[in-house]
Every structure is written in structure tokens, then in C-alpha cells.
Amino acid sequence: MNILEKLLKLVKPSPAERAYCIYVKCNYCGEVLKTRIDLYNELSIRFGDQGKRDSYFCRKTIIGSHGCYKPIDVELTFDLSRKLVSREIQGGEFVSEETYKEFVKHHLSRI
Ligand SMILES: [Zn+2]
Numbered sequence: 001m002n003i004l005e006k007l008l009k010l011v012k013p014s015p016a017e018r019a020y021c022i023y024v025k026c027n028y029c030g031e032v033l034k035t036r037i038d039l040y041n042e043l044s045i046r047f048g049d050q051g052k053r054d055s056y057f058c059r060k061t062i063i064g065s066h067g068c069y070k071p072i073d074v075e076l077t078f079d080l081s082r083k084l085v086s087r088e089i090q091g092g093e094f095v096s097e098e099t100y101k102e103f104v105k106h107h108l109s110r111i
Helices: 003-010 097-106
Strands: 019-026 032-038 044-047 053-063 071-078 084-090 092-094
Touching: 019 071, 019 084, 019 097, 032 053, 032 071, 032 097, 084 092
Parallel strands: none
Antiparallel strands: 019 032, 019 092, 044 053, 053 071, 071 084
């Protein structure tokens, strides 16, 4: 690898483009959590019928730090251009970024 190639490797996409944020609410204690998925490091390829690249997926276990510590399991599926196509959750529910911000404002400021 020459110097130019090394320099080009340092020029990475900005964090906003390469990450996907999800917000989840724990079923047990109501804690709202945010987690970031690195679309270039955390996705696994899933192969279709003919061994062709079909989609990407990411499984994540999220554990809160202010509530009950019960794990919330999330599975996200992305198409080949890394756009979210489906999501599943166990132990919690997906909430909006606004819900997360409200939660942080009202709860974490008291801890
Ligand atoms: Zn909890």
C-alpha cells in the first residue's frame, strides 16, 4: 500500500452517514435507550436461495444502565444499499427519537 492509498483509507464517511440509530423502550422498567449501529462494521450479509447476496442483518442485545438490566433483543434487516427494511424486537418496543429525548430530559436529569 502506498502513501496515497493510506491517506485515502483515512477519509471515511462521516458518522451520520455510516450509522443508524435506534431507540427502544424496555418492557419491564420503561427505560428508553438509544443505540447506534455502524452500517459498515456491524452488518452481516445474508445469502438468498441461489447463494446470492440478499440482504444485511444486525442482531443486537441492548441492556439499560438505569433500570432493570433486562436484555432487549433487536434484529434489523437492511437491503443491499444498507437501507432498513424490517425490524423486530423482544423485551421492548421501538420508540421515536423524540420519545428518547423526552425520557432523557425527565428521567436521567434526576439520577
Ligand atoms: Zn428495563
